[in-house]
């Protein structure tokens with residue numbers, strides 16, 4: 001069954017969504033939140049109170065559970081479910097579109113967390129903005145209360161190498177010091193096409209220059225450390241009411257072909 005057919009199945013399955021509060025909070029030093037979408041919904045993202053995360057879209061973008069296409073590592077479930085993220089950019093007069101699956105709760109409860117997401121990108125995409133092409137797959141943002149701000153601190157982005165293959169970079173906008181924004185590239189691994197792979201990060205949320213961001217890319221057979229960055233500010237300071245939010249995203253300012261679609265599954269947040 002082709003990707004488009006599976007997507008249609010996923011759209012149909014939306015009628016089967018069961019809305020019920022689900023708490024995936026567990027003990028420390030363990031998985032504190034996770035979802036495999038096996039209930040056919042996004043309800044885990046909003047739980048336990050309905051406001052601890054969720055889907056946020058701009059432009060031409062959105063996310064939908066899809067039945068019959070999942071990572072299904074055990075092979076035991078004949079009808080696995082994943083989540084398809086869809087983005088078209090530009091979108092009319094808008095250069096950018098994005099869909100974002102946020103978790104607000106755990107990044108506020110625990111300063112040090114591992115974040116892991118399995119991705120399935122079915123084809124090679126190219127990034128078409130002539131000035132500043134970008135496509136963000138994962139993001140840590142920080143909001144503050146005094147003053148009121150909400151800005152990205154680290155983004156896992158995708159670019160094209162000279163031969164057209166996709167690879168991930170880590171972009172650090174430094175909203176507190178934008179003149180020194182930094183892009184961390186790597187030549188170790190490409191983004192695999194039509195194959196499940198994961199991005200995992202250890203993010204130590206700090207309002208001063210004592211934070212840490214360590215990122216791996218891997219799959220069932222391999223694991224590669226891409227960056228191990230210490231001594232960095234990873235959110236706005238306590239004195240300004242700073243906190244960290246985390247999101248899995250498909251946020252682009254020019255991507256081809258459109259609609260750009262990929263699946264995620266087995267998303268996990270855990271304490272060190």
Ligand SMILES: [Ca+2]
Pocket residue numbers: 036037038070071072080081082265266
């Ligand atoms: Ca699943």
